[in-house]
Amino acid sequence: MRPALFWLTPALLLCACTPILSGPVSALPDVTATLTIPDPEHLRVVVMGDQGTGTEVQKRVAAAMETVCAAQGCDLGVGLGDNFYPAGPKQATSPLFKTRFADVYSPLKIPFLMVAGNHDQSGIFGxxxxxxxxxxxxxxxxxxxxxxxxxxRTYRATLQPGPGGTLAEFFAMDTSPLAAYLPGLRADEWPGGPWDAAQRAWLTQSMQGSPARWKLVLGHHPLFSNAKHGDAGTYDGLPFAFQRGDAVHALYGLACGKADLLLSGHDHALQVFAPQPECPGTWTAVSGAAGKTEGGKVGHRPAAAGFYGQPGFLWLDVTPQTLTLQTYTVAADGVPVLAATQDIRKTVN
Incomplete structure (x- = not known):
């Protein structure tokens, strides 16, 4: 159900439809994390999203992730946002960081690349x-x-180069200000405003300058989804551009044909899409079922894999020639089930 506060006042919504564009656009800093893995020519990544419920489901999926990592190896994790429900803390010292993350995922003994989701950036309501x-x-x-x-909030994470160069680089985006259900508290971060323009410029420049063989974009909101929220630009069937994700669609459009894979959450499902006519050359995947599930399939976009109403996660195996994407659902007994496998191949130079 949509929160009643979607429809606060016509004046508030009208204000949100007209972003402030005046003033210079300040460039975002190029914040970078460098990752070291045992074999710079082989990367294994476990991908979760929308996990921060603190429920039995979150703990069951985390234990299943640990099982897969023990069997197949994991060098890195990715958290795609909504790290806390119903709302994220405003202080780094909040005990929620311990109970919703450290206590749950420290047994995996790998670092997690994290992005923020809309629940993490809650203001008036969760x-x-x-x-x-x-x-x-x-x-x-x-x-x-x-x-x-x-x-x-926006950063890139790159693997230390190996003999064959840099295997992979990740580009983490903050999509929440671009699809907020109400006008954000910072007007300069409204869709179409200076912060939006700066993040787009950063993504364009960072991807152009990247020597990595595989380029992966991380963001909370999906570009394509057959689940409840739907595609960027049509989220939830909402009428206003700032709510329905027009700016998210434009941001991801900059990566189409340049990134190999775009990973997101937001919809509590597991989905994999081959390159679409609206985004040629780039695979997209949704991993938003690591803490809760809801609803079934709504959209009709052709998908390479789609699982609804089941908790789970994704696992990636990356070599110079192939990115293998495995979808795992997690049964009620906690056993991870390999539900789908997709190979994405690169031509050897």
């Missing part, structure tokens, strides 16, 4: 995406716990 202080608290927490890698 999930409204209006208060960036939640994301800033998560950035601050990365200085307290090295397992939580988030040096900025």
């Amino acid at each position: 999930g409204d995406g209006t208060d960036a202080r939640g994301a800033e608290a998560e950035v601050a927490y990365s200085k307290l716990n090295p397992q939580w890698v988030m040096p900025g």
Whole structure:
């Protein structure tokens, strides 16, 4: 159900439809994390999203992730946002960081690249995406716990080069201000405003300058989804551009044909899409079922894999020639089930 506060007042909504564009655009800092793995020519990544419920489901999926990592290996984790429900803390010292992350995922003994979701940036009500202080608290927490890698709201993480060069680089985006359910508390971060323009410029420049063989973009909101929220630009069937994710669609559009894979959460499902006509050359995947599940399939976009109403996660195996994407659902007894496998291949230079 949509929160009643979607429809606060016509004046408030009209204000949100007209972003402030005046003034110079300040460039975002190019914040970078460098990752070292045992074999720079082979990367294994476990990918979760929307996990921060503190429920039995979150703990069951975390234990299943640990099982897969023990069997197949994991060098790195990715957390795709909504790290806390119903709302994220505003201070890095909040005990929620311990109970919803450290206690649950420290047994995996790998670092996690984290991005913030709309629930993490709650302001007036849980999930409204209006208060960036939640994301800033998560950035601050990365200085307290090295397992939580988030040096900025927008950042890139690159593998240390090996004999064949840099195997992979990750580009982490903050999409929550671009699809908030109410106008954000910071007008300069509204869609179409200076912060939006700066993040787009950063993504374009960072991807152009990347020598990595595989480029992966991370963001909370999906570009494509057949689940409840739907595709960027049509989220939840909402009428206003700032709510329905027009700016998210435009941001991801900059990566189409340049990134190999775009990973997101937000919808509590597991989905994999081959390159679409609207985004040629780039695979997309949704991993938003690591803490809760809801609803079934709504959209009709052709998908390489789609699982709804089941908790789970993704696992990636990356070599210079192939990125293998495995989808795992997690049964009620906690056993991970390999539900789908997809190989994405690169031509050897």
